[in-house]
Amino acid sequence: MLGKLAQRFANLAFGGNCYLCRGAAAGVLCAECDADLPRLAAAACPRCALATRDGALCGRCLAQPPAYDETVAALAYAFPADVLVQALKFRGELALAPLLGGLLASRLPRGARVDFILPVPLSAARLRERGFNQALEIARHVAAATGCALAPQLAERSRDTPPQVELPLVERTRNVRGAFRCTRALPGAEVALLDDVMTTGATLDELAATLKRAGAARVVNWVVARTPPPADA
Numbered sequence: 213m214l215g216k217l218a219q220r221f222a223n224l225a226f227g228g229n230c231y232l233c234r235g236a237a238a239g240v241l242c243a244e245c246d247a248d249l250p251r252l253a254a255a256a257c258p259r260c261a262l263a264t265r266d267g268a269l270c271g272r273c274l275a276q277p278p279a280y281d282e283t284v285a286a287l288a289y290a291f292p293a294d295v296l297v298q299a300l301k302f303r304g305e306l307a308l309a310p311l312l313g314g315l316l317a318s319r320l321p322r323g324a325r326v327d328f329i330l331p332v333p334l335s336a337a338r339l340r341e342r343g344f345n346q347a348l349e350i351a352r353h354v355a356a357a358t359g360c361a362l363a364p365q366l367a368e369r370s371r372d373t374p375p376q377v378e379l380p381l382v383e384r385t386r387n388v389r390g391a392f393r394c395t396r397a398l399p400g401a402e403v404a405l406l407d408d409v410m411t412t413g414a415t416l417d418e419l420a421a422t423l424k425r426a427g428a429a430r431v432v433n434w435v436v437a438r439t440p441p442p443a444d445a
């Protein structure tokens with residue numbers, strides 16, 4: 213699944229040992245750990261990727277359609293996918309980006325095309341503090357795998373917002389309202405929003421709405437990991 217270059221990079225970074233179990237591995241993960249990654253249910257809402265019977269639209273997307281049209285998620289946000297995502301984001305283990313990007317790219321429908329891939333932007337303050345945008349690092353590999361244009365400058369944070377993870381689920385929508393600004397008109401464009409984790413989808417919904425106001429015809433979410441349905445939904 214990993215490209216040769218990514219594999220060589222991983223071997224340099226991890227010495228040919230599986231990142232999770234330290235066993236011998238040709239890539240970042242050994243075959244066993246790769247096979248054990250938490251997958252999502254095959255039948256899921258096409259719009260938000262939560263499990264539904266027969267893959268029908270879920271009740272929430274029917275009642276309150278989000279601004280995005282579709283969600284593809286590579287994994288469920290559960291152990292050990294959460295370990296990998298957090299190691300990239302909080303410990304700066306950038307060598308995990310090709311693994312996560314490769315997992316996501318392999319989950320996309322064959323020949324998936326968009327005009328632009330937009331990694332969800334961080335605020336300037338968060339970017340300074342972290343030094344990199346994990347969504348952009350993952351997006352580089354998805355762009356290379358799909359041949360779609362990587363366009364991190366398409367939108368920016370217009371204001372700083374408290375991290376979603378620190379807020380109760382019900383406050384997350386309000387927290388991100390007006391958080392993004394599109395930097396150009398996007399008449400008829402198809403855009404994929406790329407992020408590491410999708411939880412309530414409030415951030416992606418707000419960003420998709422911003423792009424559609426700028427003229428985008430279709431906005432899809434490409435995310436590495438999807439959390440299970442919120443307990444209070």
Ligand SMILES: [Zn+2]
Nearest residue numbers: 230233242245
């Ligand atoms: Zn392993």
Ligand SMILES: [Zn+2]
Nearest residue numbers: 257260270273
């Ligand atoms: Zn749904």
